[in-house]
Amino acid sequence: MGSQSEQRGGSARGPGLGLVVEGITKSFGSGRDRALAIADLSVEVPRGRFATVIGPSGCGKSTLLKVVAGLAEADAGTISLFGDAPEQARANKRLGYVPQRPALLPWRTVLENVRFPFQVNRRAGTLATRRPEEVLTSVGLGEVLGRRPHELSGGMQQRVAIARAFAFEPSLLVMDEPFSALDELTRESLRHQLLALWEADQKTVLFVTHSVTEAVVLSDLVIVMSGPPGRVHSVVPVELPRPRGATLEGSEEVQELERVVRRELSAAVAAGEQAQ
Amino acid sequence: MSDSPPGAGAAVEPMALRAWRASRAGSWLPTLVALAVVAGVWQLVALHNPSVLPTVPQVFREIADHPGLFARDTGATLRETAVGALVAGDGAFLLAVAMSELPLVERAIMPLAVALNVTPVVAIAPALTLILGFGAAPRYVVTGIVVFFPFLINCLVGLRSVDPEVLEVARSLNASRAEVLWRLRIPSSLPLLFAAARICLPLAVVGAVVAEFSTSGSSSGLGSQIVIAEQYAELPTIFASILLLAAIGIALTLATFALERWLLGWHRAARGLGVR
Numbered sequence A: 001m002g003s004q005s006e007q008r009g010g011s012a013r014g015p016g017l018g019l020v021v022e023g024i025t026k027s028f029g030s031g032r033d034r035a036l037a038i039a040d041l042s043v044e045v046p047r048g049r050f051a052t053v054i055g056p057s058g059c060g061k062s063t064l065l066k067v068v069a070g071l072a073e074a075d076a077g078t079i080s081l082f083g084d085a086p087e088q089a090r091a092n093k094r095l096g097y098v099p100q101r102p103a104l105l106p107w108r109t110v111l112e113n114v115r116f117p118f119q120v121n122r123r124a125g126t127l128a129t130r131r132p133e134e135v136l137t138s139v140g141l142g143e144v145l146g147r148r149p150h151e152l153s154g155g156m157q158q159r160v161a162i163a164r165a166f167a168f169e170p171s172l173l174v175m176d177e178p179f180s181a182l183d184e185l186t187r188e189s190l191r192h193q194l195l196a197l198w199e200a201d202q203k204t205v206l207f208v209t210h211s212v213t214e215a216v217v218l219s220d221l222v223i224v225m226s227g228p229p230g231r232v233h234s235v236v237p238v239e240l241p242r243p244r245g246a247t248l249e250g251s252e253e254v255q256e257l258e259r260v261v262r263r264e265l266s267a268a269v270a271a272g273e274q275a276q
Numbered sequence B: 001m002s003d004s005p006p007g008a009g010a011a012v013e014p015m016a017l018r019a020w021r022a023s024r025a026g027s028w029l030p031t032l033v034a035l036a037v038v039a040g041v042w043q044l045v046a047l048h049n050p051s052v053l054p055t056v057p058q059v060f061r062e063i064a065d066h067p068g069l070f071a072r073d074t075g076a077t078l079r080e081t082a083v084g085a086l087v088a089g090d091g092a093f094l095l096a097v098a099m100s101e102l103p104l105v106e107r108a109i110m111p112l113a114v115a116l117n118v119t120p121v122v123a124i125a126p127a128l129t130l131i132l133g134f135g136a137a138p139r140y141v142v143t144g145i146v147v148f149f150p151f152l153i154n155c156l157v158g159l160r161s162v163d164p165e166v167l168e169v170a171r172s173l174n175a176s177r178a179e180v181l182w183r184l185r186i187p188s189s190l191p192l193l194f195a196a197a198r199i200c201l202p203l204a205v206v207g208a209v210v211a212e213f214s215t216s217g218s219s220s221g222l223g224s225q226i227v228i229a230e231q232y233a234e235l236p237t238i239f240a241s242i243l244l245l246a247a248i249g250i251a252l253t254l255a256t257f258a259l260e261r262w263l264l265g266w267h268r269a270a271r272g273l274g275v276r
């Protein structure tokens, strides 16, 4: 990866600004129905790190992701993606968004779906170094390039959605519970495919999950949220060696970290109940 | 499908029967039997009431005796239906695009479109004949009016039927409105567009006939034939015309089906999966 990618927001792990969220407040509705979804939330994810967001249902995780991705506007606060505002990052196509459901285009084949990001907002261009076919092959979909989404299992569809976000090599990947609709076994295998994909070029990632194991196994830092209104309760660093294989799961270190995250999570839930 | 274990049915069901079920001829047989029953009952009634109903052979003989005349009238009605529906359908589609992109256009036009829709065409047709003369013009206009509104509404719903999460992905890529329209909204609208065509084309035949009723004196068309034949109580002519009108409706519906099957294989298949 050359210096160009460094200038344009960079994909390599290293010094420099990552994702900086400062004092974000976001409410829905107006007048008496106005409800605070996020209150004065600040958090930082260094460039090239994998961060997961975990917290009780309704605490504002999806809202945070949408604000970061520039899909919703915050009432107050600032967000910087490698020095750019979310709108700028969007305009430059530096943002990959993976929603909870695969959200594929049913009339397009697997390959055409992954090509979609290349076909819109062409002015921004991409920094892609690999062809969509290669990315799809690396997540085990090389044999089904010509199939349409309805011919795939839920797990395969979700892999297409992830490949779609990775293939154009954005600087920041934002994923909202991409595995939540899958069974445990599929989930585990996708987790490792995602890790392999990510470890290949280490983008900055913000990943929402409800699974403590997933949070520990995937990330460099676990952001535990409380709410509503959403706040950062604590940030748990995960300093497990990489690359992380399937053998890591169930190991002593992982279990210890899971205990820590679980404890923080209960504390966050208790804090949320007290606030109400 | 029964839920008996595979193989259990094979012993009970004779081979020939299974082969027949699998063949395409099998799927047509119920339709043919039903048709034969209707024709039989018709024939019975007609034989006992010669002054009310012509017999089945009489109707077909009528067509065979005047092939040129019926060909001319069928052609005229088909042309009115097809041209009126096509022009109105295209116009409705373009207007729906404008409405979905510009709320102002929707607010301006929608009340007018609703008013036009609730006014019975049968009531408009004579007035249009006086305004536009006894030629083909009022026929195209009436046919168009009949088709316009249902098509407009279906197009509008179709253009808005894009999965909201797909729209979010597009927005995260900063896709332009034109790109969203061309790559997401229009493809998403096609299934509803075809559903609308299946409803509208038979309606268009009704529109053409209604218009012919009020311009019967001077022009060709199966509707005109019916009105003229009525004055002389020529029952076979009336029923031959009705038969040919039904044939026009069936031909248009089948053509729509064929086009839909060709263009929207993805949608039919996806729907089939959803039902299972």
Ligand SMILES: Nc1ncnc2c1ncn2[C@@H]1O[C@H](COP(=O)(O)OP(=O)(O)OP(=O)(O)O)[C@@H](O)[C@H]1O
Residues within 6 Å of the ligand: A028, A029, A036, A037, A056, A057, A058, A059, A060, A061, A062, A063, A064, A228
């Ligand atoms: N469009 C909206 N309009 C009104 N309120 C909303 C809207 N979206 C979210 N909220 C509210 O904001 C709060 C946070 O919602 P959000 O979807 O971000 O939670 P979450 O942490 O993602 O929950 P989950 O884990 O269940 O997905 C909730 O209380 C929710 O009711």
Ligand SMILES: [Mg+2]
Residues within 6 Å of the ligand: A061, A062, A063, A176
């Ligand atoms: Mg959520």
